[in-house]
Amino acid sequence: MSGGRPLRRPRHGGSAGLLLALAVTVSACGGGPAPTSAGDTLRVVATTTVLADLVRQVGGADVTVTSMVPKGGEVHTFDPSPSDLRAVASADLIFMNGLGLDDWLGDAVTDSGSSAPVIALGEDLSGVTYQPVDPEPGEPVNPHLWLDAGYAARYVERIVETLAPIEGERSARIRAGGDAYLQRLADLDGWALARIAEIPEEDRVIVSFHEAFPYFAEAYGLTIAGIIVGAPGQDPSAGEIARLVDAIRASGARAVFGEAQFSPDLARTVADEAGIPVVTDLYSDTLGDPPVDSYEGMIRWDVDRVVDALDG
Amino acid sequence: MSFDPHDHPHDHPAERQLPSLEPEAVHHPEHARHHASVWMSGVTTGYDDRTALEDVDLAVDPGTLLAIVGPNGAGKSTLLKLMAGLLPPWHGRVEILGDAPGRHARRVAYVPQAELVDWAFPVTVGDVVMMGRYPGLGPWRRPGATDRRVVDAALDKVGMRGHEATQIGRLSGGQRRRVFLARALAADPELYLLDEPVTGVDATTQEDLMDILEEEARAGKTVIATTHDLACAAQRFQKVATVNRRIVAHGPSSLVLDPEVLAKTYGGHLLVLGDKAMVLDDAHHHDQPEEGESHFHEGAPR
Amino acid sequence: MDFVLEPLASAFFVRALLAAALVGLVCAVVGTYVVLKGIAFIGDAISHAAFPGVVAAFIIGVPYYLGAAVAAVGTSLAIGVVTRRARIRTDTAIGVLFAGTFAFGVFLYSTIEGYVADLFSFLFGQLLSTSVEDLVALALLGGLVLATVAILWKELLYATFDPLGAAASGLRVEWLEMLFLALVALTIVISLQAIGIILVVAMLVTPAATAQLLTVRFGRMMATGVVLAIAASITGLYLSYWLDVASGATIVLVQTAFFLAVLVVGPRTGWLARRRTGRSAGPDMTIGRRRT
Numbered sequence: 001m002s003g004g005r006p007l008r009r010p011r012h013g014g015s016a017g018l019l020l021a022l023a024v025t026v027s028a029c030g031g032g033p034a035p036t037s038a039g040d041t042l043r044v045v046a047t048t049t050v051l052a053d054l055v056r057q058v059g060g061a062d063v064t065v066t067s068m069v070p071k072g073g074e075v076h077t078f079d080p081s082p083s084d085l086r087a088v089a090s091a092d093l094i095f096m097n098g099l100g101l102d103d104w105l106g107d108a109v110t111d112s113g114s115s116a117p118v119i120a121l122g123e124d125l126s127g128v129t130y131q132p133v134d135p136e137p138g139e140p141v142n143p144h145l146w147l148d149a150g151y152a153a154r155y156v157e158r159i160v161e162t163l164a165p166i167e168g169e170r171s172a173r174i175r176a177g178g179d180a181y182l183q184r185l186a187d188l189d190g191w192a193l194a195r196i197a198e199i200p201e202e203d204r205v206i207v208s209f210h211e212a213f214p215y216f217a218e219a220y221g222l223t224i225a226g227i228i229v230g231a232p233g234q235d236p237s238a239g240e241i242a243r244l245v246d247a248i249r250a251s252g253a254r255a256v257f258g259e260a261q262f263s264p265d266l267a268r269t270v271a272d273e274a275g276i277p278v279v280t281d282l283y284s285d286t287l288g289d290p291p292v293d294s295y296e297g298m299i300r301w302d303v304d305r306v307v308d309a310l311d312g
Numbered sequence: 313m314s315f316d317p318h319d320h321p322h323d324h325p326a327e328r329q330l331p332s333l334e335p336e337a338v339h340h341p342e343h344a345r346h347h348a349s350v351w352m353s354g355v356t357t358g359y360d361d362r363t364a365l366e367d368v369d370l371a372v373d374p375g376t377l378l379a380i381v382g383p384n385g386a387g388k389s390t391l392l393k394l395m396a397g398l399l400p401p402w403h404g405r406v407e408i409l410g411d412a413p414g415r416h417a418r419r420v421a422y423v424p425q426a427e428l429v430d431w432a433f434p435v436t437v438g439d440v441v442m443m444g445r446y447p448g449l450g451p452w453r454r455p456g457a458t459d460r461r462v463v464d465a466a467l468d469k470v471g472m473r474g475h476e477a478t479q480i481g482r483l484s485g486g487q488r489r490r491v492f493l494a495r496a497l498a499a500d501p502e503l504y505l506l507d508e509p510v511t512g513v514d515a516t517t518q519e520d521l522m523d524i525l526e527e528e529a530r531a532g533k534t535v536i537a538t539t540h541d542l543a544c545a546a547q548r549f550q551k552v553a554t555v556n557r558r559i560v561a562h563g564p565s566s567l568v569l570d571p572e573v574l575a576k577t578y579g580g581h582l583l584v585l586g587d588k589a590m591v592l593d594d595a596h597h598h599d600q601p602e603e604g605e606s607h608f609h610e611g612a613p614r
Numbered sequence: 615m616d617f618v619l620e621p622l623a624s625a626f627f628v629r630a631l632l633a634a635a636l637v638g639l640v641c642a643v644v645g646t647y648v649v650l651k652g653i654a655f656i657g658d659a660i661s662h663a664a665f666p667g668v669v670a671a672f673i674i675g676v677p678y679y680l681g682a683a684v685a686a687v688g689t690s691l692a693i694g695v696v697t698r699r700a701r702i703r704t705d706t707a708i709g710v711l712f713a714g715t716f717a718f719g720v721f722l723y724s725t726i727e728g729y730v731a732d733l734f735s736f737l738f739g740q741l742l743s744t745s746v747e748d749l750v751a752l753a754l755l756g757g758l759v760l761a762t763v764a765i766l767w768k769e770l771l772y773a774t775f776d777p778l779g780a781a782a783s784g785l786r787v788e789w790l791e792m793l794f795l796a797l798v799a800l801t802i803v804i805s806l807q808a809i810g811i812i813l814v815v816a817m818l819v820t821p822a823a824t825a826q827l828l829t830v831r832f833g834r835m836m837a838t839g840v841v842l843a844i845a846a847s848i849t850g851l852y853l854s855y856w857l858d859v860a861s862g863a864t865i866v867l868v869q870t871a872f873f874l875a876v877l878v879v880g881p882r883t884g885w886l887a888r889r890r891t892g893r894s895a896g897p898d899m900t901i902g903r904r905r906t
């Protein structure tokens with residue numbers, strides 16, 4: 001049913017200007033916290049479980065990473081709890097995605113009185129083709145870059161560049177860990193591309209629940225025929241569902257993909273109406289239980305689910 | 313209201329019994345118990361932690377036309393509710409038609425004060441009178457031809473035939489009391505419990521309604537009504553019980569003319585000037601709704 | 615006519631239409647008594663009290679309507695007891711209960727790690743996601759409510775109109791009262807999927823209140839309420855289709871529009887009618903029972 005949640009507006013489309021400035025300051029001046037002495041681990045807070053895993057893969061035992069949005073939680077409409085603020089207050093370093101995905105972090109940092117540097121991993125990356133959330137000009141940029149493993153590598157590079165200088169004598173270990181992880185991501189990227197290529201080209205048309213997959217689709221050769229909710233928390237109206245179903249039929253989309261952090265009901269309704277299968281458990285903005293407890297596991301899971309659904 | 317004890321017309325009903333000099337049942341509760349319509353012994357009750365009636369002894373024989381009088385807040389309505397099984401006694405025993413209150417509820421008709429009725433309620437005169445038949449019908453069954461005949465007869469009796477389709481809010485005060493009496497008649501009860509049945513009505517209605525009640529009493533039904541109208545109690549009722557948290561006096565209706573009884577019942581509300589007594593009590597101002605009645609639909613039985 | 619027929623081509627729209635009409639029907643029938651008893655506030659309290667039940671059902675993994683039913687019926691019975699036994703004002707007691715149960719729901723909700731998105735759909739409903747199973751459950755439970763009302767129609771009417779007279783004449787008013795509150799709770803539970811916790815009170819109250827402005831007979835009031843409710847469900851759902859707006863909220867807005875229209879131009883109590891005839895609406899214009 002439609003009927004949005006009035007208390008929370010969609011987070012896409014905001015801008016993290018101040019935080020971006022901070023992040024740029026950090027990387028430009030090489031400032032930030034003093035190098036920690038051996039034995040201490042760096043306390044890092046990330047906004048999502050996906051970002052937290054990227055940091056953990058790079059930093060290994062030298063960092064303690066926590067995610068604000070819990071496993072399975074919804075990042076766009078997230079509301080930090082007091083314990084989240086406490087984590088932010090005691091953090092040495094904070095990673096966010098930016099691009100309107102997790103703008104709520106700005107208030108959390110202010111409210112907690114934290115002075116830790118905030119790095120927006122998704123903003124101003126070189127070698128990235130940003131896509132607007134809507135084809136119309138002037139629309140804000142879609143923040144879900146990490147679902148392209150190649151773009152996730154850009155995140156990892158920025159993580160390495162942030163962690164290495166402040167980790168003092170451990171920086172070599174950080175860089176080595178980063179390089180190894182980048183290699184794994186490159187392998188993952190190649191694997192995903194090859195796996196999706198198994199699907200006949202005319203069948204590579206999907207419907208996703210929210211606008212999380214444009215970079216994924218672009219990277220691995222899928223076409224997105226439509227999305228069910230324009231902004232998380234704002235359900236479509238009856239007319240919108242009917243038009244989406246028409247679009248699905250016209251495009252020949254083969255399956256509807258719901259996401260684990262959203263109610264499966266709407267995805268089911270749309271799929272039933274269009275007469276195509278539904279997959280309710282893609283992972284996009286959050287990790288889950290094994291085997292989806294890491295970024296690599298998530299991409300493998302999603303690619304396998306897509307191939308299973310479309311190559312049937 | 314005021315009245316002059318020496319100035320009331322002597323139109324007592326012919327069958328009226330001679331008043332006994334002693335308030336009877338009070339002194340012989342056990343003797344009166346077995347054939348009484350209403351029997352109470354040592355009853356105390358109230359609302360929440362507020363006592364409304366204390367140590368009430370009362371026995372009312374079948375065929376009695378009894379007025380309950382007393383000042384505002386004296387417990388008149390409470391006494392009726394006790395009899396109707398709407399209020400449990402805290403202490404003492406109550407027997408109605410020979411059993412616990414509520415046991416023979418279908419042989420009892422209770423009419424609440426007009427103030428407790430939602431006159432905006434979307435029911436018609438016919439609907440209200442038909443309600444008198446509902447308890448006897450039981451769930452699921454719809455009223456049949458017999459019920460409609462009984463309702464018509466009751467409406468005839470109270471002079472409201474032809475008003476069946478009128479919404480009750482459009483009736484005058486007198487017509488409203490007539491309709492509620494018709495509902496009681498339609499139930500064909502043995503015991504009538506009427507809260508202020510003739511308060512705020514015109515003289516004709518009062519006469520008509522009292523004629524009907526008298527007729528019911530003569531047919532062996534027990535009629536118990538609260539009233540503010542001492543003149544009416546003295547002239548039209550057979551017996552009277554005066555109440556002020558306790559039963560002050562119980563006996564022939566002429567008791568309400570006794571200055572001593574009046575003084576004990578009304579206390580400071582009574583003004584005696586020579587041989588004229590005046591009750592400084594607004595007869596047309598009804599009892600305040602009892603505490604606890606005004607919540608979640610007023611007067612929900614507790 | 616395309617305006618009417620085009621949406622009907624979608625099965626989900628037809629299911630939503632049936633669900634909305636059915637919910638409108640049951641709500642209007644039960645709502646007639648709710649309005650006449652003047653207990654709209656209790657309806658709102660019961661619907662909010664269903665929330666912790668929904669959350670708890672999610673946590674222990676049973677169907678949401680089981681949790682909602684237990685919480686709503688439990689609260690309705692607690693309200694029944696509180697209104698009789700408590701020595702504080704009833705509206706105060708219900709206010710405490712209502713806020714407390716809802717807060718408990720939010721508290722429970724916040725203890726769940728991870729995916730909880732569809733719990734919020736119960737705040738506003740998910741009419742468009744009505745499944746065939748939902749429709750069957752709706753029809754069965756709604757049928758149960760309607761059958762109970764049909765069987766106890768007279769008794770409920772008498773107990774609503776004159777609880778003292780009804781109790782004194784042998785109707786078990788206290789029992790009917792509890793049963794009725796349980797019916798209200800059940801009605802709310804079956805309305806959650808379609809309309810959600812926040813707006814269900816409007817489904818209960820608005821059509822019956824509008825009907826009360828149009829007629830002085832109980833049976834007609836109920837029938838009129840049902841017609842208005844179903845008309846509002848259908849109109850609202852079509853409007854939401856063509857205007858691309860939230861369906862539950864649109865249905866409630868259509869009901870509200872009906873109410874305001876009748877209030878202004880109604881034949882009996884409308885301001886225009888009164889101005890024309892120069893009479894005052896009198897006491898029969900009052901909505902619900904008087905309170906002191």
Ligand SMILES: [Zn+2]
Pocket residue numbers: 076144210211212284285
């Ligand atoms: Zn997202």
